[in-house]
Amino acid sequence: MTTSHSGSDYDEDIPLSQSVKRKAERERETAQEIEGSPAPGDEEYNSDEVLALQPKKKKKKWIKVKRSKSGKITKVKSTKKVKKEEGDEADVPKKEEENEEEGEEEKYKWWEDQNSSDQAWTTLKHNGVMFPPPYQPLPSHVKLYYDNKPVELPPDAEEVAGFYAALLETDHGKNPVFQKNFFHDFLQVLKESGGTLNGITIESFDKCDFSKMHAHFELLKEEKKKLSTQERKQLREERLKEEEPFRYCELNGRKEQIGNFRVEPPDLFRGRGKHPKTGKLKRRVQPEDIVLNIGEGEPIPKAPEGHHWGEVKHDTSVQWLAMWRENIFNSYKYVRLAANSSIKGQSDLKKFEKARELKKHIAAIRKDYTRDLKSKVMLERQKAVAIYLIDVFALRAGGEKSEDEADTVGCCSLRYEHVTLQPPNTVIFDFLGKDSIRFYQEVEVDHQVFKNLAIFKRSPKQPGHQLFDRLEPSILNRYFQSYMPGLTAKVFRTYNASQTMQDQLDMIPNEGTVAEKLLRYNAANRTVAILCNHQRTVTKGHAQAVERANYRIQELIWQRIRLKRCLLQMHPEMAKEDPERFEELSTLTKEDEAAIHARIIEREEDKYRRKFARENDKLKFEEAELLEEKVLNEWLQKVEDLKQEFAKELETGEVEIKTKFDSVAKIDKQIERLTERIATSSVQLKDREENSEVSLGTSKINYIDPRLSVAFCKRFDVPIEKIFTKALRQKFDWAIESADEDWRF
C-alpha cells in the first residue's frame, strides 16, 4: 500500500453511510453542458486534490496518488439458497439413448438438496497425491557442451539443463529474460550438487551448447509419435491404472472425481507476457512439502517410501485435498475436486444465481453511476466511471500487482497511457489484461464519462500514473455490497455475459437445420466471447488453411461450371432457356482455370510421390523388396494424362463427357450436390475465420449460464452433445437436469 507521503491531506471522502447526504448534494447540482471543454461544474471537486507526482516505488510499481478511507458497510452474510428449478416435466424423451455416462451408481442430485451448510464437506477420504516419476539421467552420449567440450553434469543439474534444452527452439528458449533466469538457477543447482564432474567450470550462458540435448528430446518426441495405436492404448491403460487410486475420493460418502491429483513436476517456470521471473526453476515438490487435508479418523495415505507428509489436517471449511507451497512466488498450489464434482457444481450454481440476482439491482446501479459521473467528490466520480467501464466494457476489477509480475492491468489499475481520448467522445483503450492479452478497443462512450476521463488524465498526470488514483477493487466491491450482498466486480462479467447470451439467443429464429441453429448459437457465443475479450492466438497454419479452403471452394465451383458446360454441349439450347443458370460460366477466366488445373496437378503428383515414399518406407521396414521407380512413373503418367486432358479442355473449352454423367438428370443431381457442398464449405470457412482469434470455450465454461444453453437445445431441438462436450455435460449436469425449455437467465 502506498501511504500518504506528500504534506497535503486530501479531502475526506464521504462514507457510504452518508450516501443520503451525497445524494442531496448532487441534487443541487445542475445538469452540465456536455460538449466542448468541461463546464466549470465538472471540476468542482475539492482543489486540494493535488496529485502527488514523485514516482514512488515501494512494492508497487505504479503511482497511486492517494488512498481514500471510505466508511465501512456492514457486511451482510450472503444468504445461501439452493435454487429450486422444478419444471422437469418428464419430457426429456430423446435423452434415453445417452448411455455414455456409466450410470452404475445412483446419481446424486445435489441440486435438489437443501444445502445450506457453510462447511465444504463433512467426510472426506482420499489416497493423497501422485508424484511425478524421479529424474531419469540421460544416456551417456547425450551431453551439454561447454566451450565445445562435453560436460559431465550431476543428475540434478542435468535435469535443469534438460528443461532448458527441451525449450531451446521455442519462444521461451529464445527469450533473454528466460535465459538469464534459467541460467542463474541452473548454476545454483550445479553448485548445490557439487559442480561438474569433469572439472569444467560453467560461467557463461553463451558458451553452453544445448543442441545435443535438444536433439535427443526431439528424437524421443518423434519416437513417441510413431507409436502404433495398440501401443498407445497399452500405455494409456497402464497410466490409467496407476492413476486410479488418486483419481477419486470419497466426499460425504460419495465417490467423486479429483481434478489435479498429480503434483506438478519440476520445470522452468513459463510466465506469460513480459514476466520478470520467467525461466526460473520450479523445484521438485517433496512429500514433506505437502499438506494433506482429509476427514478426521480416515486412514492417512502413505507417503512415498522413506518420506513423510509435511502436515495432515482435517479442515472441513476448505475444498482442497492437498496443497504445497511453490518456490517461484511462495504461493500455494492446491489439489482440488474436478469440475464435475458436487462441490464445484454448487459453487457454479451459486455464482450464476448471484449474477441473476444482479438483474434486480442493475437499473439502480446504472442510474446511480450515471448521476455520480457528475459528483463533486473526486472519489465518487472515479467510482462512477470505473463502474461504467466494468459494466459496459466488461473490464476486470484490476488489483495492484507487484514488481515481479508481468505488467498487466484491469479497471482500477488502468494508467494514463492506456486510454487515449479523441473528442468528441471516442476512447481508445489499449492495454494488456489478464494473461497479457491485449485489450484494444476504439469506442464511443457517454459524454460525461469522456469528460471525466479527460479530468483524470489532466496535468500534471502523465504516463505511468494511475487513471483512478483513488480506487482499488476493495473500494468498489465494498460499494457494491450496498446494493446486494456478495456483489463484486466480477459478478458484472458473469451477469453481462449471460444476459448478452440470453439476448442473442432470443434473436435466433426457430427454423432451419440443426447445423444452421448451431452456427447461430456459436455466433451468439462469439458475441459473448468478444465482450469478455477472450482471445486465442491464431495457429501457425491458419493462413495456409484458409487459403487451402478457399482453393477447395474455388475448385468445387469450377467443377460445377464444367458440369454446366457438359449440359450445354449436350443441349446448347439450354443457354437460352435459362441464361441465369449459366451465368457463372463467364465468371471463370482462363487464367483462373489454368491456375486451378495447375494446383490439382501439383496435388496429384504430390500425392503419388508421397504414397511411393510411404510404401517404400514400409517395405524397407519389413525388409521386403522395394517398389521400383517405374511404379512411380506409371502413377505419374496418370497425372500426366490428366494434365493433357486439362490442357485440351482449356484450349477448346470442351469438356469430355464421362459416362458417369451422361444424362441431364445425372448431371443435375451432381450439380445440386456440388452446390450444397459449396454452400456448407463457405459457411464453415466463414465461421472458422471469424473464430480464428476468438476463444469460445472460456465464456462457455465460465460465464454463460449453462441453463441458457440447455433451454436453447430443448426449445430448438438441438442435441445437447452438439454444444457441450462430454466433460462439459458432466460439469453442467445440474443445468441439464434442471432447466426446461422456458428457462430464462
Added chain:
DNA sequence: CTCGCGACTTAGGAACGCTGTC
C-alpha cells in the same frame, strides 16, 4: 483496522487423440 495471505475462479496454450476425407 489493515493488509497480506489463503483459497478460490478464470485463462490460454500444449498435448492428445479422434474423425472425416481422400
Added chain:
DNA sequence: GACAGCGTTCCTAAGTCGCGAG
C-alpha cells in the same frame, strides 16, 4: 488405410476477493 486437421483434455499460470492475524 493414412493422416491432416481438428476439437477435447490437460496443465498450470494468473486473476479475484474474503478474511483473520497482528
